[in-house]
Amino acid sequence: MDQPQADLWTIVDIVVAGSGLTIAPDCETLLRSFVTQGETGIISFPDRRAQAVGNLLRFLAEMIDESQSQGLDGLHEPTFLAAKAKLCPLWPFC
Numbered sequence: 265m266d267q268p269q270a271d272l273w274t275i276v277d278i279v280v281a282g283s284g285l286t287i288a289p290d291c292e293t294l295l296r297s298f299v300t301q302g303e304t305g306i307i308s309f310p311d312r313r314a315q316a317v318g319n320l321l322r323f324l325a326e327m328i329d330e331s332q333s334q335g336l337d338g339l340h341e342p343t344f345l346a347a348k349a350k351l352c353p354l355w356p357f358c
């Protein structure tokens with residue numbers, strides 16, 4: 265029997281908690297919208313879910329790297345925008 269798959273926001277929570285960082289409210293709004301866009305894409309192409317999860321992990325890693333390079337204690341709007349500028353287009357998020 266297949267195990268249930270974590271939704272994309274659960275993956276965000278796990279990765280961010282594991283990084284020791286927090287998500288600022290301004291960034292959370294942007295990131296939730298980004299994740300919702302991804303979930304919509306997965307509905308249309310469920311066989312590409314693994315690719316979407318991999319791309320989400322890549323995006324989060326870039327945000328975490330940006331946070332560290334900017335000397336921030338968490339994920340903020342500038343870290344989101346920097347990751348988006350560097351990685352998008354990134355299926356199914358942008």
